[in-house]
Structures are given as structure tokens and as C-alpha cells.
Amino acid sequence: MRKTISILVSMVLGMTLLAGCASPKENKKEEIKEAVKKVNIVAPDGLPSIAIAQLAKENPEIKNGYDLIYTVEKSPESLSTTVMKQEADIAIVPSNMAAIAYNKTSNYKIAGTVGMGSFYLVSTDNISEIKDLEGKEVGNTGKGLTPDITVQSVLKANEVDLSSLKFNYVNSASELVPLLATEKISTGFVPEPALTALMIKNPNMKIVKSLNDAWKEANKTENGYPQSTVIVKADFADENKEFVDSFLGQLSNSIEWANKNSKEAGEYAKEIGVSTEPKIIEKSMERSNLKFILAKDMIEDYNNYFKKLFDYDIKTVGGKLPDEKIYLSE
Known part of the structure; x- marks a missing residue:
């Protein structure tokens, strides 16, 4: 009986020591994880x-x-x-x-x-500069949102009479591209990468001006x-x-x-x-x-x-x- 108890005690002590040895490693792994x-x-x-x-x-x-x-x-x-x-x-x-x-x-x-x-003025009409937009129908995205505000700011800087323009607003570039691709409207401001998709669908579409370049010129800034x-x-x-x-x-x-x-x-x-x-x-x-x-x-x-x-x-x-x-x- 004493021998059996002695063996049991040794086993318990051994397991405790093993547990003691494993514990720091496990704790360390847990610390690294945390x-x-x-x-x-x-x-x-x-x-x-x-x-x-x-x-x-x-x-x-x-x-x-x-x-x-x-x-x-x-x-x-x-x-x-x-x-x-x-x-x-x-x-x-x-x-x-x-x-x-x-x-x-x-x-x-x-x-x-x-x-x-990354917006660009594009058209299939005879337009060579922003000033030529007067009296035109122009497609744009997000009425009253930042693309629209940016465009209007540049137009004002180029002394374009905004009252002479008819803006055709859509919610997104994905809605604007089909209108320009089928020439239901001939002129608009389109961002990349939608612009590239548009020019593949309608090779007659030409880039008139980078809106960023127009902003640079209007605001005398290096970056746009x-x-x-x-x-x-x-x-x-x-x-x-x-x-x-x-x-x-x-x-x-x-x-x-x-x-x-x-x-x-x-x-x-x-x-x-x-x-x-x-x-x-x-x-x-x-x-x-x-x-x-x-x-x-x-x-x-x-x-x-x-x-x-x-x-x-x-x-x-x-x-x-x-x-x-x-x-x-x-």
C-alpha cells in the first residue's frame, strides 16, 4: 500500500512539474497572441x-x-x-x-x-475649351455634391455663364457612361476609370480638358x-x-x-x-x-x-x- 501511495504521489508531482514547465510557454504564446x-x-x-x-x-x-x-x-x-x-x-x-x-x-x-x-471634360461636339460649354447640355454626376461643386467652381473661374448651361445630372458615372456612349448627350464630365470604359464604347469621344488641370490654372496651385x-x-x-x-x-x-x-x-x-x-x-x-x-x-x-x-x-x-x-x- 505504501509503495502504491508513493507511486501515486510521484505521478502527481511529476504531472505538476510538467504542467509547471508547459505553463510559461503557453502563457508566452498567449501574450504574443494578445x-x-x-x-x-x-x-x-x-x-x-x-x-x-x-x-x-x-x-x-x-x-x-x-x-x-x-x-x-x-x-x-x-x-x-x-x-x-x-x-x-x-x-x-x-x-x-x-x-x-x-x-x-x-x-x-x-x-x-x-x-x-480624375474627372475629365469629354465631348463629341466641336468643343476645344471650357468656355465653349456655354449654351450646351452637359452631363455630370451628383447634383450639389462635390463633383458638381468642383465643376461649377471651375466654370465660374473661366467666366462661363452657368445660366446658359443645361446640366443633365445622374447619380453615378455608371449611369452617365451609357448616355455619352450612345450620344444621347454629347458632352459631360467623367472620372476615371469610367472614362476609359466610355472611350472603348465610343471611340469618337474626345478629351477636351482635365478638370484637375483646369483647377490648377484657376487656383494657381501645383497639384490641383x-x-x-x-x-x-x-x-x-x-x-x-x-x-x-x-x-x-x-x-x-x-x-x-x-x-x-x-x-x-x-x-x-x-x-x-x-x-x-x-x-x-x-x-x-x-x-x-x-x-x-x-x-x-x-x-x-x-x-x-x-x-x-x-x-x-x-x-x-x-x-x-x-x-x-x-x-x-x-
Whole structure:
């Protein structure tokens, strides 16, 4: 009996020692698991998602201890909801949404621009400059929204009599393209990559002017107007400065790669959920105007852009002009 008890005691002690040896390893694994920080990154379907295509597809390590989750939002409404609920740590949004997010949440800041204006004035009529639009019917998207406001600002700067124009508004570029392709209307402002699809369907369509170039000329600016903006949660940026700086550097590299490797960019974009066909993306990259510029180098351009939107309708920037704290400091 004593021998049996002795054996049982030895077994219990042995199991305890084994458990003691395994425990630190398990705890260490658990600590490592808990140490990984998940980062939610969202972008809208279209050009902004092409900017992150290489990052989302190849998912390189930005900084040890961070797990990046990329999401392509299929509609402006879903993108807005995600941002306003502060579910995104980093997001690429239309630039006016950056102002709205700052004013409404006080917790998103502009880190940089990922795309300048990608809209173009196109026509099958005898039009060679913006001034020639007087008396014409012109197709455009989003009445009272930022594409419309930007167009009207440029038209005013070129002294076009707006009352002489008949604007034909549709909700999206996908609705505008068929009208221009079948020449139900002959003139309009179309963004890439929808423009490339249009020119394939209607080879007679010619590009009259880049809206971004027209903005440059009207506002005496080097870059044009910021169409797409990368925003970062302020508290996330404060707590993860090294990661954010590294991510922005990689984002810049991703955009540079997309511009140099348009075919691969189209293929990558499809794989991450962008709805535009890869061949259209490939052909559109030359005019897409994807470019990364840090916020600190775009402050004057943003302030000017926001002021024009504000003067047209205060709701377009969230009810008030954002102050200088909207820009992510170094």
C-alpha cells in the first residue's frame, strides 16, 4: 500500500512539474497572441482601392505586432457608416468626407492625399475649351455634391455663364457612361476609370480638358484639388506613431508601384474586390492621377478646397470649416 501511495504521489508531482514547465510557454504564446494589434483599413471601390491594391494583396509586414485587415467598401453609404462609427483605424475617403469625419467625430485626421482630380471634360461636339460649354447640355454626376461643386467652381473661374448651361445630372458615372456612349448627350464630365470604359464604347469621344488641370490654372496651385484622402484615427495615430509613419511610406510605394505596373495593378485590384475590370484599370492608370502627398504639403490646397465647398453648402464639409488640427502632425 505504501509503495502504491508513493507511486501515486510521484505521478502527481511529476504531472505538476510538467504542467509547471508547459505553463510559461503557453502563457508566452498567449501574450504574443494578445500583443498583436489588429488594424482595420478601408477604402471605397474604385481608384482609392487601386492605391492599396499591392498592400492588400501582398500584405507585407508594416511593423512587427500588427495585423492589417483591408476592406473594400462597395457603396458610399457603407463607407460613411464605417467611418462615422469609427470602425476604421485608417480609411481612404472622398476629401469632403475627411472634413465631415473630423467635424462629426473629432477623431479622424488627414494624413495625406492619395489621388488628385480624375474627372475629365469629354465631348463629341466641336468643343476645344471650357468656355465653349456655354449654351450646351452637359452631363455630370451628383447634383450639389462635390463633383458638381468642383465643376461649377471651375466654370465660374473661366467666366462661363452657368445660366446658359443645361446640366443633365445622374447619380453615378455608371449611369452617365451609357448616355455619352450612345450620344444621347454629347458632352459631360467623367472620372476615371469610367472614362476609359466610355472611350472603348465610343471611340469618337474626345478629351477636351482635365478638370484637375483646369483647377490648377484657376487656383494657381501645383497639384490641383484633392479628390481622395487618407485619414487616421487621432488616438490610434498618437499611440502607434511608428506604425502610421511606416504605413504611409508603404502606401506611397504601393501607389508608385500601381502607376508603373498598371496590368498587375488591375489584376490585384480584382483579387481584393474592386468591381472595375482589370483591362479597364490597366488602360485608365495613365489618367487616374493617383499620387501620394503628405498632409503637411497639401494644407493650402485642402483649405482652399474646403472653403469652396463650404461657400457652396456648409453640409458638404460637416457644417463648419475644419480648423488646422484636422491635419496629422509629424
